[in-house]
Amino acid sequence: MRLGEVRCKSILGHSGISGMDYAVNPYLGCGHACTYCYARFMRRMGHPGEPWGSFVDAKVNAVERLREEAARKPLGKVLLSSVTDAYQPIEKKYQLTRECLVVLLDHGFSVDILTKNDLVLRDLDVIERFDDVEVGLTITSLDDSVRRAFEPGASTIQARLDALKRFSDEGIRTYAFLGPMLPYLSDEHLEDLLNVLADRVGRLIVDRLNIKCGNLPDIRGTLAAHYPDLAPMFEAALASDSDYYKGLRIRVSEMCRDRLIPVDLIL
Numbered sequence: 491m492r493l494g495e496v497r498c499k500s501i502l503g504h505s506g507i508s509g510m511d512y513a514v515n516p517y518l519g520c521g522h523a524c525t526y527c528y529a530r531f532m533r534r535m536g537h538p539g540e541p542w543g544s545f546v547d548a549k550v551n552a553v554e555r556l557r558e559e560a561a562r563k564p565l566g567k568v569l570l571s572s573v574t575d576a577y578q579p580i581e582k583k584y585q586l587t588r589e590c591l592v593v594l595l596d597h598g599f600s601v602d603i604l605t606k607n608d609l610v611l612r613d614l615d616v617i618e619r620f621d622d623v624e625v626g627l628t629i630t631s632l633d634d635s636v637r638r639a640f641e642p643g644a645s646t647i648q649a650r651l652d653a654l655k656r657f658s659d660e661g662i663r664t665y666a667f668l669g670p671m672l673p674y675l676s677d678e679h680l681e682d683l684l685n686v687l688a689d690r691v692g693r694l695i696v697d698r699l700n701i702k703c704g705n706l707p708d709i710r711g712t713l714a715a716h717y718p719d720l721a722p723m724f725e726a727a728l729a730s731d732s733d734y735y736k737g738l739r740i741r742v743s744e745m746c747r748d749r750l751i752p753v754d755l756i757l
């Protein structure tokens with residue numbers, strides 16, 4: 491992992507994501523190194539051609555920039571984060587996300603945190619002081635071997651489930667982002683996963699796997715290394731009109747209805 495430091499011109503950026511007004515990305519790159527990651531296009535910012543997951547730059551003036559921008563921009567909901575993970579391992583050292591949270595709290599912004607790292611629990615003391623906050627953990631499978639193959643740098647699945655439980659027990663709104671749903675892997679223990687999630691999240695978002703931003707070679711590499719027999723079926727399921735995701739949509743919808751879990755399906 492190559493760690494660097496950069497200075498940013500702006501940090502409280504407009505977000506095109508539904509329901510979000512802004513996104514704050516305190517880092518460039520991501521040490522979680524998910525092989526399907528859609529944010530790999532960020533390599534164009536100083537890291538062309540470098541393997542995704544092999545570099546992270548800390549935006550060392552992020553907090554200073556945020557203080558200035560939060561004071562003059564209209565209030566709204568801020569996503570942490572959209573093209574990086576705000577709680578990836580380097581955050582332990584820099585604490586940029588924690589300090590950004592404090593600034594957003596002081597100025598009255600709402601916050602939505604989505605991460606694959608239980609480091610987010612460190613900031614419970616700040617998060618619980620927001621009037622409007624929701625914490626989401628991404629979970630793509632109940633099977634940690636899938637996590638090791640596709641999300642090698644992220645927290646274990648159990649650690650993410652435990653984090654959701656802790657936030658929920660503390661009265662903080664929570665959700666699980668089940669995405670991307672990896673064909674024939676993410677749905678293998680789906681009933682069990684939903685049984686676990688039922689008492690610790692207020693809602694689910696379920697998304698399909700999209701081939702974009704040049705992620706196909708890394709996905710193929712992961713399949714070849716870990717699931718060579720599955721590869722042909724996996725790739726066939728990704729076709730835009732595939733029966734796989736149509737069927738999955740129906741199954742997830744029924745499972746969530748049975749467990750009274752509100753769900754947004756993007757399958």
Ligand code: SF4
Pocket residue numbers: 520521522523524526527528529573574575606644
């Ligand atoms: S955690 Fe998110 S931003 Fe980081 S590599 Fe994985 S998908 Fe990309």
